[in-house]
Amino acid sequence: MSVTVIIPAPLRKYVNNTKTLECQASSVTEVFDHIKSESQALFDHLITTEGSVREFIRVYVNKSDIKHRDGLATPVASGDVVSIMPAFAGG
């Protein structure tokens, strides 16, 4: 089994409208390494040049926000779901 990354609708344009990515990873950092290998543009949208998650993006491992765990160092295991949640304002 691998880690599943859910790409939110507003960002799917970076990965040919793919909804999920699968990768082998043991931390969120490694998940983002995989995202970078799939799409540098998506990675740049999510991560600052200093290497932190942008302020209008939240990243969850299963139900937990990585900001309240170990940030990008948060461990992931096979079967985990990493969700990317960008701010959107449509109403």
Added chain:
Amino acid sequence: MFTFDARLAELKHHFSEISPAEANRRMHTGSCHLVDVRERSELTSGIIAGSVHLPKSVIELKVEQALPDKTADILLICGSGVRSLLAAESLMKLGYQNLTSVSGGMQQWKDQGLPTITPRMLSNKDEQRYGRHLLIPEVGEKGQLKLLETRVLLVGAGGLGSPAALYLAAAGIGTLGIIDNDVVELSNLQRQIVHGESSLGMNKVDSARARLAEINSDIRITTYNESLTENNINELFSNYDIVVDGCDNFQTRYLINDACVKHRIPNVHGAVYRFDGYVTVFDSRQAGPCYRCLYPEPPPPELAPSCMEAGVLGVLPGIIGVLQAVETIKVALRLGEPLTHRILRYDALAAEFTELDTRRNSECSVCGDAVKDIQYQHYSQQCAV
């Protein structure tokens, strides 16, 4: 021949009776339950504070839910002291063991100058209108009266605001405020269901008011045909208990957030994009996060979806807006578990709801521990969804 008088004498013999003054004294010790068995129409003349209302006509049906302890000390009162004896007999047959009738009933209670209060009650019309709410124990008459007292401000009469407004009006939210400075256009009608073709060209707030008044003419609908700004938000928000964020831009969403934290008003927040949406409740009163805890900054225009990319399945804001209405009612009635520490995300294509945890950031620039006075910040208007 067995007469009613004979039966009454038998009941008086079987059950003990106490004076209203003695009942009042025992009420104040907190050692007993006082059950008022009069019918609903009789209560307008006054009730006793702390009494439980179980009309004689339905007391057998309702008493076990209201008073499950059959060994409890129960005092029964009616209009004049007769029906309370009959009610005592009914309760005895159900196994209640400590039953006492208040002699002379409410008539004598008042004659002796003992205190009563005027009950808040629904009108007959409201009883009919909200009958299905009244049947839900968690809402009931008390809850419905609370909804009628509640003041909700809807920011935006668009995709999210439309379904939220329709259901909140129907539910009997007593005061609905709506702020929006747009006019109804044909492209709105695919999702903004409070408006119709006959409203094209009208101010959205006027169109919404007309439709909502058709649904419920007994509630107060206050409209504001203007933008929400840092200049008018304080006065506006001070008149409401709950805000429903159904706007369509980051600038207003951050302003709503900051003002809700400042005024300690729950913010029922929803957003949609294409087939995706989410709903949550930002409530600083419950130590929940605010919007800035979640997203300290909006995306810069170059990283936000452009207007051309925007789009939404027309039904999607219907689902999210209705969930906002549900959360609003839960917050108003303090029912269940509002989405105060959770986001509920909906993916229409996958037909999937997902929950994500949220948490307050103690270093938040608006609701953080170090913040003494909230100053509204200004974000430039951008076409971002």
